[in-house]
Amino acid sequence: MDKSHPYRAQIGESGFRLWVNEEPKDSLRWKSLMAQEAASAESLDTGLLFLKREATAKAVARYLSSFTQPSDIDFSNSRPAKRKQPDSNEERVEEITLEFPVVTESSNVLMTKDYAPSSEWLRAIRALEIATMLYNKQLPGATMSRKVVDMKLTTAKWLPGKLASASSMQRPHDIVSTTVEEYYEHITRVQALGCIAMFESGRFDLALDHLEEVVALCVDNSIFVSGILLNDPSVTTKGPQIRHLVGSIGEPGVNLLVSPIDPRIRPMRDDALTFIEHKIYDGSRSDNFKGVSMHLSFTEWKMPLDWNSTGEIDQEIRLLESIVSVQSNGEWVADIDVLRLEKQGFDTFRSTCTKHPSGSPSALGEVITFDTWDELLDPPPVTGVFRANGNQAARIAATCILAQKYMDHCFVIIGGNEVCWTCFTDAYSFPEPHIPQFIID
Numbered sequence: 001m002d003k004s005h006p007y008r009a010q011i012g013e014s015g016f017r018l019w020v021n022e023e024p025k026d027s028l029r030w031k032s033l034m035a036q037e038a039a040s041a042e043s044l045d046t047g048l049l050f051l052k053r054e055a056t057a058k059a060v061a062r063y064l065s066s067f068t069q070p071s072d073i074d075f076s077n078s079r080p081a082k083r084k085q086p087d088s089n090e091e092r093v094e095e096i097t098l099e100f101p102v103v104t105e106s107s108n109v110l111m112t113k114d115y116a117p118s119s120e121w122l123r124a125i126r127a128l129e130i131a132t133m134l135y136n137k138q139l140p141g142a143t144m145s146r147k148v149v150d151m152k153l154t155t156a157k158w159l160p161g162k163l164a165s166a167s168s169m170q171r172p173h174d175i176v177s178t179t180v181e182e183y184y185e186h187i188t189r190v191q192a193l194g195c196i197a198m199f200e201s202g203r204f205d206l207a208l209d210h211l212e213e214v215v216a217l218c219v220d221n222s223i224f225v226s227g228i229l230l231n232d233p234s235v236t237t238k239g240p241q242i243r244h245l246v247g248s249i250g251e252p253g254v255n256l257l258v259s260p261i262d263p264r265i266r267p268m269r270d271d272a273l274t275f276i277e278h279k280i281y282d283g284s285r286s287d288n289f290k291g292v293s294m295h296l297s298f299t300e301w302k303m304p305l306d307w308n309s310t311g312e313i314d315q316e317i318r319l320l321e322s323i324v325s326v327q328s329n330g331e332w333v334a335d336i337d338v339l340r341l342e343k344q345g346f347d348t349f350r351s352t353c354t355k356h357p358s359g360s361p362s363a364l365g366e367v368i369t370f371d372t373w374d375e376l377l378d379p380p381p382v383t384g385v386f387r388a389n390g391n392q393a394a395r396i397a398a399t400c401i402l403a404q405k406y407m408d409h410c411f412v413i414i415g416g417n418e419v420c421w422t423c424f425t426d427a428y429s430f431p432e433p434h435i436p437q438f439i440i441d
Contacts, residue, residue: 120154122175126163127153129180130187131195137184139196139244142222147202157205158194160186185238189226189342192240193217193256196224197317201254204317210305215339216257216322221248229324229338232392233399233440234348234415249298253315257322260299263335265401268378276375278368281385283361285419285441288371288387289394291329294336298322326397333373336400344403347412347436349427353420363425364435376401376438385439398440411438 135142157164160183163175187195190211197204197211200219217224227241249255299322304315326333361367370376370386376398388394395413402411419441428435 119172119175122172123159123163124153126175126180126183127156127159130160130163130183131199133180133184134187134192134195134240134242135199138192138240138242139224141246142200142224142244144199145202148199151198151203151205155205156194156198157207158191158198160191184240187240189228189240189242190214192242193224193226196242197254201317204254206305206317210319211256213258213339214256214319215259215324218249218251218255218257218320219253221246223247223249226338228342229396232415233341233346233395234350234413236348249320251318251320254317255320256305256318258319259337259339260321260323260335263323263337263404265334265404266332266373266377269374276372276378278375278380278384279371281361281364281367281369283421284387285389286387287389287391287394289328289373289391292333292388292391292394292397293327294393294397295325295327296322297325326393326401328373334397334401334404336397337404338396338400340403341399346399346403348415349412349419349424350415351418351420351423352416353423355420361421363422367439370438379437381437383435383437383439385441387441389441395440398438402438407438410436411440412436414439414441 135144153159162178163183190208193211193214194206194208196217197206197219200217200222215226215229223245225243225245227243230243231237231241298320301321303319305317305319323335324338325335364383366382368380368382368384370379370384375384376386386398388398399411399413425433425435
């Protein structure tokens with residue numbers, strides 16, 4: 001390449017340069033240009049003078065920068081730099097430098113119109129970013145199938161609302177205007193499990209209605225559990241709460257664990273009536289349920305999901321009925337369905353008050369204690385405090401049992417290390433006093 005007459009235009013501070021060079025003089029194109037030059041009596045240098053014209057250089061810069069910034073750039077202060085006289089020993093180079101705002105947004109790149117990022121491409125990148133954030137934040141140590149690279153992320157059913165409904169006619173800026181963090185915070189348990197099923201299997205894009213009742217997902221030696229089963233009921237966080245546990249249930253393929261439709265609760269024992277003695281609550285925050293534990297078991301019920309596998313003996317994905325049972329010192333109390341807490345909701349109370357004596361329960365009036373499971377399962381029609389302070393398993397169990405007995409409107413969970421009973425009473429005094437019957441401490 002003969003560079004005896006190169007021209008270039010430097011645009012902005014990014015180091016981008018537009019080069020135009022002469023071709024070898026023995027090429028067919030060069031001979032054609034020479035013939036045109038002879039016919040028009042104009043030189044090649046004259047034809048490249050557009051690079052020296054300020055108006056043309058601004059137009060080139062405006063065109064290129066339109067792909068790196070959604071809004072228009074103000075070129076009112078743009079000005080050509082002073083031209084330096086070339087040294088006699090150096091190549092003759094004419095250079096024009098334009099000064100305009102530099103775009104540093106990482107989600108955009110400098111491209112020509114023909115290679116502008118499409119909406120479909122940006123949606124695929126966004127989906128990959130969401131999955132990456134889910135695995136990094138919630139599932140450290142989890143692996144995924146290499147076959148997922150063959151799947152089309154833009155049509156994944158687990159994508160969050162705005163991203164799932166994005167149209168190919170949308171501008172790229174409309175898709176990237178929402179940050180990955182915002183997308184991630186609005187991911188539900190169902191969508192997170194759908195994402196995990198896709199990346200773990202490398203082939204399944206499950207419909208969300210198949211995952212509505214799923215509390216855990218098991219693949220090979222990994223168990224992905226809904227955080228509502230492992231977190232204290234008073235804890236609320238943004239984003240999906242899924243936990244990764246190392247273990248196997250002994251079933252091949254992808255197993256979706258669901259709870260029974262009507263979990264059992266221990267009936268009231270005939271001989272227990274003589275032993276129940278409700279004490280008056282004295283304000284002490286203690287744990288009287290230290291022997292509580294939760295256990296996972298399976299029933300005989302399983303149902304394969306239809307995945308274009310008619311006639312196959314082995315089913316790759318199935319629903320598997322599982323039971324989470326609560327035991328107290330080895331004695332069965334109830335089977336619980338933790339997803340009812342997510343569907344029905346419940347009240348929580350946290351106190352930051354420093355004005356009132358936090359240890360005095362006198363503001364509550366006469367309140368009893370629930371210190372045994374029999375007292376909770378057959379309570380009197382008065383307000384009582386279930387004393388399991390700091391016992392996460394017992395608090396989850398009590399909350400689920402009350403929700404299954406359709407008493408979710410009758411209880412509140414106390415969160416935090418301190419509680420002001422005066423503030424608590426004030427919170428339930430409007431429009432009239434309505435303190436819940438069960439206070440889970």
